[in-house]
Amino acid sequence: MSEGKIRNMEEFAAVSGLSRPTVSKYFHDPASVRPSTRARIEAALEKHDYRPNIFAMNQNRKLTKNVGIVVPYLADPFFAEIARNLEQRCIAAGYRPTLYSAHGDPALENDILDSLRSLKPAGVLLAPLGRVSDLRAIEKFCADVPTVLFDSMVDVAGLTFVGSDNPQFATLIVNYLCRTGEPPCFFEMKTPSNPNANKRRLGYIQAMERLGQTPHVIRAEGEGWNFEEIGRRGGARALAEGQVRTDTVLCSNDRLAIGFLTACYEAGLRVGHGDRCALRVAGQDDHPFSRYACPPLTTVAQDYEAISRLAVETLFRVIAGDAPAGQSTLFEGRLVMRDSA
Amino acid sequence: MSEGKIRNMEEFAAVSGLSRPTVSKYFHDPASVRPSTRARIEAALEKHDYRPNIFAMNQNRKLTKNVGIVVPYLADPFFAEIARNLEQRCIAAGYRPTLYSAHGDPALENDILDSLRSLKPAGVLLAPLGRVSDLRAIEKFCADVPTVLFDSMVDVAGLTFVGSDNPQFATLIVNYLCRTGEPPCFFEMKTPSNPNANKRRLGYIQAMERLGQTPHVIRAEGEGWNFEEIGRRGGARALAEGQVRTDTVLCSNDRLAIGFLTACYEAGLRVGHGDRCALRVAGQDDHPFSRYACPPLTTVAQDYEAISRLAVETLFRVIAGDAPAGQSTLFEGRLVMRDSA
């Protein structure tokens, strides 16, 4: 690149031999100018590496190219993974994603929505905290800003949602477990932070009843997002108190299951579907680390790809204005058979 | 809050009975105005919930309140956890952190630094990718923007760094392992993405030699950030080919160790320090999930708290101008004894 530092769009327009409004138009949408003009701008861009001031741009634009991605807890690899996916799709579409984590705190979730407003985002991809979310705040936010919810469906009508068909998850794995061994009991958190948990429990109960089995639910104490620890403690207690009256345990999610596996290890119980094993354990989600649990965890995989793809596509359609807002799309889970069950 | 919508600082200054520059000064630093004035502004703030336009603010401020946090791979819970920690400390200090992940891609790392520049951040907390980073780009960036590096020290003089004393990590765990059983071999990636790995290997070799033992390094093939899979494959191969000639394996990091544990499970080897165990396995980092491995992983804990605290403190001192730039601070590791070794 040449030397003479370009200070603003005026100077850049000068060196490319065009007027500032034309250059401005180019940056707004490169396809909106004549190809020959575009070529001249891009040639000048090569030589001078000018970039429009992002603050001045966003100050006057009615619609920015900002996209907010909000997850409830980023230290959960599930959300880290799906956030990564969403982020890259937004970048590919020419948007500027910004990632936020509520860190499990509803007050922080509200703060994020607040500061997101002032960023005038074109749209927001939001996975709410769930049970503890401030539903009215979310509803109000969605009314103001084009938003697609994912992962966790909150109980507010008229919102656009992309996620998994949780009852189907439970049905799928219950059928598999019953087909290959004893019917499972269900292990979950007493106060799950996520409404998906309730749907999974109901799915489990219905699936069991359809098969003529008696459902049995075990509930672990504990608040917060340290699911492994809750699973370990609750699992240890359930095992010690004899609450587990079958040799098969279906956990509400993989992180809980990983904690339960630790409890089994500590209790000296061998987990798996072999002859010498005392217990079968299954999870739900196909968490990134489930494959490396010992034994590797049998689970129902969420379709990360499909969810993130559709969430982003839907958001851009809502932004463009050609989408029927308020639709829900649910993806089915896929059975992932490993050693644990 | 009352109705009359406040459109800008002018109007807000009017309703609070002050002049705009005074209000502007308040938002820049609430303590810079007289307490009585501050009270009036905050009273008006209660009633009208006005917030300054963030774009207009940052456009003219020489120094914004933005802080960039850049990590190499956010789907690694280690980075997710430390990012969370850093983020909350920045917020507490009145800054606006923005989180970025390079997703293991050096090109993306450069893009992030580029777009970070245009955000005029007050400072940046940067954990570089390491080996594959564009060192010249990082050096140039650090010269332009107050930056504190953490986790991974790149080989550029004069940069401020906060991290762990990696040789000490290796020494600590080698001494422990030798004291309680056979001397360990060292299991690492052939082409580690992170320079810490090299320091840990050297630390291992020196610690072994000091104890009069012969070091033995096993190296797993594989690129990228899927450390568990690399550890599993490499571990399976090392076990199958008889490369592991001692009953104790020290892994370069916990994620690799978790993969190695999976390889052991698949090979039917019982891991732990009991009589009936075939192998002891140890890691380094105290990864959030190591406690829930089966068996729970013995490891050396990084001092997340201390690192993130000092990194943020140092950054703010650099920003304030009263810090000797170019200093490195290394924290010692703490031995965490669990069942695996």
Place this chain on the structure above:
DNA sequence: TCAAAAACTTTTCGCGCGTAAAAATAAATT
């Protein structure tokens, strides 16, 4: 009580860009 210091107000300017309307130019069509 009075002068000095501190805090505040007013005035004025500018940042870098979006946007709109009218005028000028170029390209496409007949």
Place this chain on the structure above:
DNA sequence: AATTTATTTTTACGCGCGAAAAGTTTTTGA
């Protein structure tokens, strides 16, 4: 070649705020 249509230029204004300078009020301290 004349007309229509698409682009670009010109001109002008505004966004919401930061910053500096000069004047005014309030507080401080001896």
